[in-house]
Amino acid sequence: MTKIRKAVLPVAGLGTRVLPATKSIPKEMLPVFDRPAIQYVVDEALEAGIEHIVFVTGRNKAAIEDYFDSAYELEATLEAKNKADILEEVRATCPKAGSMSFVRQQAPLGLGHAIWCARDIIGEDPFAILLPDVLIQGKPGCLAQMVEVYEQTNSNVIAVDPVPADEVNKYGVIDPIERQGAMIRMRGMVEKPPVANAPSNLAITGRYILKGEIFRFLEDQAAGAGGEIQLTDAMARLMAQQDFYAVEFDGTPYDCGSKLGYLRATVGMALHHLALGDTARDVIKSVL
Ligand code: G1P
Numbered sequence: 001m002t003k004i005r006k007a008v009l010p011v012a013g014l015g016t017r018v019l020p021a022t023k024s025i026p027k028e029m030l031p032v033f034d035r036p037a038i039q040y041v042v043d044e045a046l047e048a049g050i051e052h053i054v055f056v057t058g059r060n061k062a063a064i065e066d067y068f069d070s071a072y073e074l075e076a077t078l079e080a081k082n083k084a085d086i087l088e089e090v091r092a093t094c095p096k097a098g099s100m101s102f103v104r105q106q107a108p109l110g111l112g113h114a115i116w117c118a119r120d121i122i123g124e125d126p127f128a129i130l131l132p133d134v135l136i137q138g139k140p141g142c143l144a145q146m147v148e149v150y151e152q153t154n155s156n157v158i159a160v161d162p163v164p165a166d167e168v169n170k171y172g173v174i175d176p177i178e179r180q181g182a183m184i185r186m187r188g189m190v191e192k193p194p195v196a197n198a199p200s201n202l203a204i205t206g207r208y209i210l211k212g213e214i215f216r217f218l219e220d221q222a223a224g225a226g227g228e229i230q231l232t233d234a235m236a237r238l239m240a241q242q243d244f245y246a247v248e249f250d251g252t253p254y255d256c257g258s259k260l261g262y263l264r265a266t267v268g269m270a271l272h273h274l275a276l277g278d279t280a281r282d283v284i285k286s287v288l
Pocket of ligand 1 (some may be wrong): 131172205257
């Protein structure tokens with residue numbers, strides 16, 4: 001079985017739902033407690049054994065590339081001031097040389113198109129996709145749980161999470177057949193179905209392990225929901241040829257795509273912070 005070595009992180013979105021905060025900063029760089037949102041997603045990928053990350057970026061996203069680089073002047077200053085602990089934290093954000101690539105999506109044609117933009121760097125092997133709008137708290141992380149299912153089944157794997165029935169129209173939704181523990185076999189999936197026609201309330205959570213054949217379907221994928229080229233539509237077609245499993249993962253997803261989602265993520269991540277969690281709890285209580 002081919003090991004999952006590469007992951008695609010689509011980061012070209014404009015962040016319109018969190019404006020004006022994102023007017024001059026990529027939404028992925030907004031802080032969620034003590035680090036940019038994107039750091040949590042990269043850490044989840046690395047924990048799952050990912051060795052190379054492909055960012056699909058757009059205009060005005062250079063801050064992401066700069067963040068994942070060494071910062072010579074900053075590091076030299078911290079060193080001169082004997083701030084060893086902060087220096088260590090800063091250095092930890094710098095990935096292994098050559099382990100990140102950046103490609104641009106030149107037009108906002110949809111998630112499916114963004115993933116397709118990474119095809120030359122990914123090649124034919126199975127790979128992971130992590131949508132950085134969704135931060136997931138879990139131990140082990142969501143992608144690591146999915147890699148386990150992939151290794152068990154050698155199939156395509158997607159993460160799902162139950163959502164309130166009247167919110168299914170915001171997500172990709174699966175049509176489940178049967179459950180085997182946390183694993184769910186399914187017969188289909190649909191992007192943003194009307195509430196009345198949704199096949200279930202199991203929403204696709206923004207984590208995927210897909211076989212390289214998905215690119216063949218993305219190549220000619222017509223625009224779907226919202227007039228965009230949808231990854232869900234390409235997966236539904238690939239499902240006619242290959243097995244798919246959904247995983248109802250153990251963990252808490254936070255949708256950072258909205259202002260209140262950010263707030264929830266910030267509170268959640270602060271409370272779970274290894275060193276500052278307890279103090280953060282007191283601070284939050286005192287504000288309430
Ligand atoms: C995307 C996917 C959708 C998934 C969602 C998770 O939608 O297309 O299937 O459920 O992410 O956040 P978006 O939120 O980009 O509209």
